[in-house]
Amino acid sequence: NAGVTQTPKFRVLKTGQSMTLLCAQDMNHEYMYWYRQDPGMGLRLIHYSVGEGTTAKGEVPDGYNVSRLKKQNFLLGLESAAPSQTSVYFCASSSTAGRNEQFFGPGTRLTVL
Amino acid sequence: AQSVTQLGSHVSVSEGALVLLRCNYSSSVPPYLFWYVQYPNQGLQLLLKYTSAATLVKGINGFEAEFKKSETSFHLTKPSAHMSDAAEYFCAVAGGGNKLTFGTGTQLKVEL
Numbered sequence: 001n002a003g004v005t006q007t008p009k010f011r012v013l014k015t016g017q018s019m020t021l022l023c024a025q026d027m028n029h030e031y032m033y034w035y036r037q038d039p040g041m042g043l044r045l046i047h048y049s050v051g052e053g054t055t056a057k058g059e060v061p062d063g064y065n066v067s068r069l070k071k072q073n074f075l076l077g078l079e080s081a082a083p084s085q086t087s088v089y090f091c092a093s094s095s096t097a098g099r100n101e102q103f104f105g106p107g108t109r110l111t112v113l
Numbered sequence: 114a115q116s117v118t119q120l121g122s123h124v125s126v127s128e129g130a131l132v133l134l135r136c137n138y139s140s141s142v143p144p145y146l147f148w149y150v151q152y153p154n155q156g157l158q159l160l161l162k163y164t165s166a167a168t169l170v171k172g173i174n175g176f177e178a179e180f181k182k183s184e185t186s187f188h189l190t191k192p193s194a195h196m197s198d199a200a201e202y203f204c205a206v207a208g209g210g211n212k213l214t215f216g217t218g219t220q221l222k223v224e225l
Contacts, residue, residue: 004156020213033212040122042203043157050211058212090156094211101147102213104156 001028004105005090008033012111013081021076023091031094032074033058033102036087043090046084049074081112115140115208119216127224132176132191134219136204139185145207146187150176151218152200160202162188174198199223 007022014088023032032053036042045058049068064087074093078085088109090103117218120135145164149157153159161172169182174197178189188205201220 034211041218043213044215045212047139048193048212092157096211101162101210102211104149104158107154108155 004091004093004103006105006108008087008108009106010109012113013078014113015082017081018077018079019081019110020078021089021091021110023074023076023093023105024072024095025074025091025103026072027093027095027103028071029093029095029103030071031045031096032068032073033092033094033103034064034076035092036085037090037107038087046076046089051054060094081110083112086110114150115144115186115206115214116215117204117216119202119204119219121219122217123220123222125222125224126194128196129193132194132198132221134189134204134221136178136187136189136216137185138187138204139208140206140208140210145179146175146178147205147207147213148172148187148201148207149203150174150200156178157203160189163193194221196221196223196225 004025006106033048034046048067052071055066067075073111116139118137147162148160161170163180171177176191204216
């Protein structure tokens with residue numbers, strides 16, 4: 001049981017390049033989330049999904065897109081990376097609504113030059 | 114809407130001393146509250162959660178937190194700090210749709 005996994009662990013991009021971050025969970029969770037973590041700002045929600053085929057905007061969605069084609073996977077895309085998107089990205093999942101615990105992946109450290 | 118304030122971005126204690134990390138919340142609904150810990154270069158791990166059962170919540174690694182509605186607080190404590198407790202700690206409050214709002218974190222340093 002791997003829990004929540006994220007691919008890749010590290011990535012360096014040039015301004016304007018695109019990339020996709022992959023999150024996978026094997027706990028059959030309905031809810032999945034993408035956060036970014038920046039020094040002194042805690043974790044901020046980018047996008048989230050309440051089930052397969054659904055996505056919704058979080059607190060800081062601009063510049064990002066997401067897809068949830070399969071229940072176990074949640075993809076985060078950057079179409080045209082900017083230096084302001086340099087951050088550590090975390091994926092999380094949880095079982096149901098009702099404010100249950102979220103389980104986090106190990107993170108992806110992204111640098112945009 | 115929900116929000117969390119963590120007082121003190123950095124806290125330093127001696128090994129064996131009391132650990133107290135402060136968290137105050139604001140919530141428009143009865144809150145569910147969480148404390149997470151993040152060790153260097155790792156994801157977040159749940160320490161404990163309050164879900165309106167007991168006001169004193171015990172978590173892993175000897176940590177506990179007390180929910181005080183009158184003070185809108187959920188402070189995290191541990192009687193005796195250990196070197197392995199050095200990490201960043203995040204308080205979070207649950208809102209609608211199972212979303213969490215996180216505080217800005219408190220970095221705990223444990224000194225010999």
